[in-house]
Amino acid sequence: MKNITLKQIAETLGISITTVSKALKGYTDVNENTRKSVLELAERLQYTPNSFAVNLRTQESKTIGLVIPEVVHHFFSNVIRGIIEEAEKNGYLVIILQSSESVASEKKQIELLLQKRVDGIIISLSNESNNESYFSQIMERKIPLVQFDKISKLIPSSKVIINDQKAAYSAVSHLIAKGCKKIAHIRGPVNPQNAIDRFLGYKKALEDHNISFDPKLVYTCTDVTFEEGKSFAKQILASHPDIDGIFAITDLVAVGVLAYFNDHKIRVPEDIKLIGFSNWFMSQVVSPKLSTVDQPSFEMGKQSFHLLLEEINAKKDGLSFTPKTIELDTTIIEREST
Amino acid sequence: MKNITLKQIAETLGISITTVSKALKGYTDVNENTRKSVLELAERLQYTPNSFAVNLRTQESKTIGLVIPEVVHHFFSNVIRGIIEEAEKNGYLVIILQSSESVASEKKQIELLLQKRVDGIIISLSNESNNESYFSQIMERKIPLVQFDKISKLIPSSKVIINDQKAAYSAVSHLIAKGCKKIAHIRGPVNPQNAIDRFLGYKKALEDHNISFDPKLVYTCTDVTFEEGKSFAKQILASHPDIDGIFAITDLVAVGVLAYFNDHKIRVPEDIKLIGFSNWFMSQVVSPKLSTVDQPSFEMGKQSFHLLLEEINAKKDGLSFTPKTIELDTTIIEREST
Structure with a gap:
């Protein structure tokens, strides 16, 4: 069975295509009986409007694009879920692309999405990315854009973030409250704002508690992996060897640290206390259970979609839209590792 | 800046729209100098073809739909990655929808994708689903379809699967080889073929090793969660209390079992041996590390896309296509829990 067209319905009923179209759209200037026969036949033949033609007419695709660094990632998969659930409720579909932390892929994917004429784009930047020129393309074309989590302050779009500096400050203060005096930080790569902010939060917490900051106690991840955690x-x-506390950029890295310590009979929390970041599912199932910072990933997805939708609707109504920044709250989850 | 149209390029250069269109498509009956000016201007103005119009003309969306039960799931997120990576390499974009194991959502999502006129659909069925009527809609409209992992044998589409029965048979045989004599099985829900097959593999392994099958040792999950693992x-x-081995439908459930045992000082593997299924990342980070069956999730995604593409291309060329089934190999990963 091929897709049914308006023409086929019109020919079957011996009426004009315009009448069929009007009947399907619920126009009142169509005879009630005619309207009923059209709807019945459309239903029976499983008619669906040709979305390409509808798109061409409305210049809307009812599709948005989502570009994220990694799909296989507890945080991002929760964000994806938040976005696709909210999008579906509002009649939007979501195309997902993975930059794999590469600027080259990110560029190509944004061009693809622009070419596809999506109604808007949600992005969490790759580690290499920092206000690249393709963002000005999005801006010039007035395509609604929302950044979340890994953002660039230089890109003038809406943003959904947490206060990474404050959250890291709380995590490190928690270690200090538990008695740590020499705390190492395994940080993220140099570029992403969230890695910078978490590092600054670490530094400030030390200073505010009269612990002198020692750059030699800061270890920098390249790929933010389990393996890097083990190796650091x-x-x-x-x-x-006299370190008594570690704050890791993310739970994945912390779990790597824990695996190495478990294998080498370093007791956590007795010898060294350890705190992660993100509250990945795995942090509850390792032994000892990992203390961490809960990051509201699902909510972040929902809010990102809502900000995007607000901008899409403003654009549709010809209204100007001022980008907004939503900052979501984080909480310290205290478990066995501290 | 609005999207640039062919008309604007034509007017700027004082030539016809047809000439512009031909030049952009590389037709040879366009004067070389004209072609160059068109390409230069198109480049400078960042012209991208109106994809709605292209779609309408070619009746191709270069977009496929993917419907899966859960996004936040190590296995499925790896499959997603396999699919989107291969799709992108071949110029296709992927719309992802999550059925949340609900037949009602699955139905609505498939209708959405049909309405969107995607070029094909890849699906892993929800637990409730079993050859529902919306699959015949896909078939009647000749939309290429590939099922993977959770499939229905009754739906005559291509499939990418593992041999669940054989894999479960190996897992249980592994427990027996390690000395287990009384083995419980925490199985999946009643409907999905993979839960049925894993149960059958468990039963057959017992019988082939002269251990009598006892239905009271089989526990059935409703939602296949960590919590269910703990509760079972x-x-x-x-x-x-005399059970000495457990085969769990998936690592998530096995990790729940392990958490309960750790909390209650049941020693794994000394008191009870435990094997999971899927080789989730978390199975390597729990303590003791979990033995499991490795399921090639990324490869499953890649192969699913390739089968779909084969069918899309056959359809485009007006060739008939016979659905294929690809069966991928699994391996037992022996770790500390057995």
């Missing part, structure tokens, strides 16, 4: 744990033990 | 672990200890 080894380095920390070798170079700074 | 408690029930098993209470009703069958």
Whole structure:
């Protein structure tokens, strides 16, 4: 069975295509009986409007694009879920692309989405990315854009973020309250704002508690992986055996640290206390259970979609839209590792 | 800046729209100098073809739909990655929808995708689903369809699967080889073929090793969660304290069992041996590390896309296409829990 067209319905009923179209759209200037026969036949033949033609007419695709660094990632998969659930409720579909932390992919994917004429784009930047020129293309074309989590302050779009600096400050203060005096930080790469802010929060918490900041206690991830966590744990033990606390950029890295410590009979929290970031599911199932910072990932997805929708609707109504920034709250989850 | 049209390029250069269109498509009957000016101007104005108009003309959306039960799921997020990576390489975009294991959502989502006129659909069925009528709609409209992982044999589409029965048979045989004599199975819900097949593999392995099958040792999940794993672990200890092995439908459930055992000082593997299924990332980070069946999720995504593409291309060329079934290999990963 091929897709049914308005023409086929019109020919079957011996009426004009315009009448069929009007009947389907519920126009009142169509005879009630005619309207009923059209609807019945459309239903029976499983007629669906040709979305390409509808798109061409309305210049709306009812589709948005989402570009994220990684799909296989507890935080991002929760954000995806938040976005696609809200999008579906509002009649939008979501195309998902993974930049794999590459600026080149991100550029190509944004061009694809622009070419596809999506109604808007939601993005969490790759680690390499920082106000690249393709963002000005989005701006010039007035395509609604929302950044979340890994953002660039230089891109003048709406944003959904947490206060990474404040959250990291709380995490490190928690370690200090638990008695830690020499705290290492395994940080994220140099570019992303969230890695910078978490580092600044770490530094400020030390300073505010009269612990002098020592740059040698800061380890910088390239890929933010479980393996890096293991390898930095080894380095920390070798170079700074008197460390009594570690704040890791994310739970994945913290779990790597924990795996190394478990294998080498370092007791957590007795010898070294450890706190992660993000509250990944796995942080509850490792042993000891990992203390962490809860990041409202699902909510972040929902709010990102809502901000985007607000901008899409403003654009549709010809209204100007001023980008907004939503800052979501985080909480310290205290478990066994501290 | 609005989107640039062919008309604007034509007017700027004082030539016809047809000439502009031909030049952009590389037709040879356009004067070389004209072609160059068109391409230069198009480049300078960042012209992209109106994809709605292109779609209407070619009746191709270069978009496929993916419907899966859960996004926040290590197995499915790996499949998603396999699909979107391969799709992108081949110039296709992927719309992702989550059925949340609900037949009602699945139905609505498939209708949405049909209405959107995607070029094909990849699906892993919800637990409730079993050859529902909306699949015949896909078939009647000749929309290419691939099922993976949770499939219905009754739906005559291409499929990418593992041999669940064989894989479960190996997992249970592994427990027996390690000395288990009384093995419980925490199985999946009643409907999905993979839960049925894993149960059958469990039963056959027992029988082939002269261990009599006892239906009281089979526990059935409703939602296949960490919490269910914990709760069945408690029930098993209470009703069958002499059990020495457990085969769980998936790692998430096995990790729940392990959490309960760790909290109640049941030693794994000394008191009870435990094997999961899927090789989720978390199975490597729990303590003791979980033995499991490795399921090639990323490869499953890649192969699903390739089968779909084969069918899309056959359809485009007006060729008939016979659905294919690809069966991928699984392997037992032996870790500390057995």
